[in-house]
Amino acid sequence: MLILAPMHPVMLVYDLDSTEGKELPKNLTSFSKFEGGWESKWLKNLVENANRHKIRVNFKILSSSNSGFATRAGRDSEWKMRIVIHDVLDEPSRFGVLCHELAHILLGHLGGDKDLWWPSRLNLDHHSMEIEAESTAYIAIQQLELTGSSAAYISCYLKEGERLPEGASLDNIAKVSGKIGQMAKGKLPGPKPKRERQEKNQ
Structure with missing residues (x-):
């Protein structure tokens, strides 16, 4: 991969998937592994409820060292x-990874939104x-009796x-853990835009 770096025009870096050598420590290869009595509807509900909050969820090939990420959508995006x-x-x-990335958004780590559906806590x-x-x-997945590597990650x-x-x-x-748990267990009505809420309260 080509990257820009301080004091260099460009540099080449390699992901773990592009290297060879001794077997990697388990904590590097299974840091996003979650297990337990699983029901597919939980993932489907969480994705659909995220969409109702105008949060688009995509599944794409990344790398073994990158299980997922959250970012702001483009200005021209819906x-x-x-x-x-x-x-x-x-x-x-x-x-499990979706719970983590969704938490970043709902906790305000990526900034707020004009409808005030979540706070801005960029500080x-x-x-x-x-x-x-x-x-x-961790709390959200515990509600569904799933287990993962949250303790090791937090440490x-x-x-x-x-x-x-x-x-x-x-x-x-x-x-937020309570809200994500609800979003996984069933389909919830989407939040109203700020203007609609103001008109309803008048």
Whole structure:
């Protein structure tokens, strides 16, 4: 892959999939693996409810070291946000990664939206965002009795004995994990645009 780098015109980098050598540690190859009593409707419901929030979910081939990501949609798009999940993952793992990426959006880590469907909390540092998103995903999947590698993932950002970063919010984690759990269990009505809410309240 070609990248731009400080003090260099361009540089070549390689993903893990393009290298050879000793077998990698399990925590690098199964960090997005989720298991348990699985029902396909959970993933289908979560994707459909995300779409109703103008969050587009795509499944594409990424790499073994990139299970998914969330980003803002383009200005000319009908969507507010976009999530891409690694297409090779099995359904429970797709679901677990989707919970994490959706949490980033609903926690406001990518900024707010004009309809105020989620807050803007861009002031958080990267560690706080990752701890919040994975904690939210962990609670959501626990509601469905799934298991994953959330504890190991969070430990990369929060060492034993350390306190939760000052900006991280347990209240937001609880609210968003509950919402994602509801979005997985059944189809919910889509939120109303700001203008429609204002007209209804008049």
